[in-house]
Structures are given as C-alpha cells and as structure tokens.
Amino acid sequence: MTIRRAIVAITLGLLLLPALALADPESDVRFRGWGPRVGLSLDPDQIHFGADMDFGNFARHVRFQPNVEVGFGDNVTLIAINFEAAYRFQSRWDVWTPYLGGGPGLNFGRWHSAHWPGNSKGHDDSFTGVGFNILGGVERGLRNGDRFFAEAKLGFSDAPDLKLTIGWTFFP
Numbered sequence: 001m002t003i004r005r006a007i008v009a010i011t012l013g014l015l016l017l018p019a020l021a022l023a024d025p026e027s028d029v030r031f032r033g034w035g036p037r038v039g040l041s042l043d044p045d046q047i048h049f050g051a052d053m054d055f056g057n058f059a060r061h062v063r064f065q066p067n068v069e070v071g072f073g074d075n076v077t078l079i080a081i082n083f084e085a086a087y088r089f090q091s092r093w094d095v096w097t098p099y100l101g102g103g104p105g106l107n108f109g110r111w112h113s114a115h116w117p118g119n120s121k122g123h124d125d126s127f128t129g130v131g132f133n134i135l136g137g138v139e140r141g142l143r144n145g146d147r148f149f150a151e152a153k154l155g156f157s158d159a160p161d162l163k164l165t166i167g168w169t170f171f172p
Contacts, residue, residue, distance in 0.1 A: 029055055029056050029057070029058045029064065030055065030056050031053065031054075031055055031056075032054040032055065032056050032171060033053070033054045033146075033147075033169045033170050033171035033172065034051055034052065034053045034054070034169065034170060035051065035052055035146075035147075035167055035168040035169035035170050036049070036050070036051055036167060036168060037049065037050050037051065037052050037067060037069065037165050037166070037167030037168075038050075038165065038166060038167070039163055039164050039165030039166060040163070040164050041071055041160040041161075041162065041163040041164075042160065042161050042162040042163075043160060043161040043162070044071065044073065044074035044076050044078065044160060045073055045074045046071035046072055046073035046074055046076075046078065046160070047071065047072055047073055048069045048070060048071035048072075048078075048080075048163065048165070049069065049070060050067055050068045050069035050070055050080075051067065051068055052065055052066070052067035052167055052169060053065065053066055053067065054147075054169055054171075058085075061087050061088045061089070061091065062085055062086070062087050062088075063085060063086055063088065064084075064085050065084055065085065065086055065101075066081075066082060066083050066084060067082050067084065068080070068081050068082070069082070069163075069165075071160070075111060075112045076109050076110065076111050076112060077109060077110050077112065078107060078108070078109040078160070079107070079108045079109070080105050080106070080107050080108075080131075080159065080160075081105060081106045081107075082103060082104075082105035082133060083103045083104055083105065084101055084102060084103035084105075084133060084135060085101050085102070085103055086099040086100065086101030086135065086137075087099060087100055087101060088139075093140075093141025093147070094140070094141055094143075095140065096138050096139070096140045097138065097139055097140065098136070098137070098138050099136065099137055099138070099139060099151075100134075100135070100136045101134075101135050101136075102132065102133050102134040102135055103132070103133060104130060104131070104132050104133075105130070105131045105132070105133055105155075105159055106128070106129075106130060106131075107128070107129045107130070107131050107158050107159055108126070108127075108128050109126065109127050109128075109129075110124065110125070110126045110127075111124060111125050111126070111127075112124055127158075129157065129158025129159075130157060130158060131155050131156060131157045131158045131159025132155070132156045132157055132159065133153045133154065133155050133156070133159055133163075134153070134154045134156075135151050135152065135153040135154070136151065136152055137149050137150055137151025137152065138150055138151075145171045146168060146169060146170050146171055147168070147169040147171070148166075148167070148168055148169075149166065149167050149168075149169070150164075150165070150166045151164075151165050151166075151167075152164055152165075153165065
C-alpha cells in the first residue's frame with residue numbers, strides 16, 4: 001500500500017467518525033483532554049515519548065484516542081502517528097478498568113547507521129510506512145478528573161513489534 005493510499009484511507013475513516021457519532025445517541029465525540037505518554041518498544045529497541053488525546057466516545061464504551069510518539073534508539077528515529085480507538089469494559093472511572101483496542105498508524109523513520117539491518121543502501125536513509133496496532137491496557141480515573149493508564153501495544157506491518165507505555169490524560 002502506498003503512503004498516498006494510506007493517507008486517503010485514514011482520512012476517510014476520520015471523516016466517517018462524525019457519522020458514527022450521529023448514529024449513536026449515546027455518543028460524546030468532542031475533544032476532552034490530552035496528556036503525555038512514555039515507554040519502551042521492541043524491534044526497534046527504543047525509548048519513546050509522545051502525547052495522546054481523548055475525543056470521547058463515538059459508540060457505547062468506545063473512545064477515539066489518537067496519539068503521536070517519537071522513538072529513539074537502535075540507530076533509528078521513529079515518529080508514529082496512531083489513529084486508535086479503545087473499548088472500555090466498565091463505565092466507572094474510580095477503579096482500574098481494562099480496555100482493548102487498535103487502529104492504523106503512519107510511521108516515519110530515519111536510519112542513522114549503515115549497519116541497521118533494513119538499510120540496504122549503506123548510508124543514512126529515511127522510510128515511511130503504514131502499520132496497524134492492537135492494544136490493551138488498564139486505566140484509572142483520579143479524583144481531580146484526570147486519568148492514568150498503562151498499556152501494551154502489538155504492532156503489525158511497518159510498526160514496532162511491541163510497545164509498553166504509561167501515560168496521563170489531563171481533562172480541563
């Protein structure tokens with residue numbers, strides 16, 4: 001799949017989100033909060049950090065939560081833009097609650113060494129790819145309305161194989 005086709009597919013998916021929200025009377029699609037995230041990834045072996053956003057529920061218990069992550073290490077810098085949704089198993093916020101989800105992502109990277117296994121050109125090089133993530137985690141709402149979470153993410157196609165992340169979402 002070319003990057004142009006991937007961008008068109010993701011854009012169409014995002015444009016359909018309001019239609020899904022209008023179809024469900026319980027939907028609450030709007031920007032609700034954002035926060036930092038940090039963690040480790042495997043293949044490539046990196047430390048990553050970034051930000052996540054909460055756009056509310058577009059279906060019962062299903063939240064749109066895109067995020068951006070920047071990873072460093074293993075002779076590559078990777079920027080991931082993920083368009084993910086997650087299903088929360090409970091509606092209470094004051095307890096640890098599991099969630100599962102996933103979604104597509106755009107990954108932009110730059111190799112910094114001729115020794116990186118995927119670098120066949122023998123010098124610094126860049127790449128762009130489309131990946132897909134499946135994620136699971138637990139989150140807990142705090143008394144001030146913010147939320148803390150810990151999640152694991154499996155990557156497919158052009159995404160890191162595994163990411164372990166913790167984060168905090170602030171609500172205005």
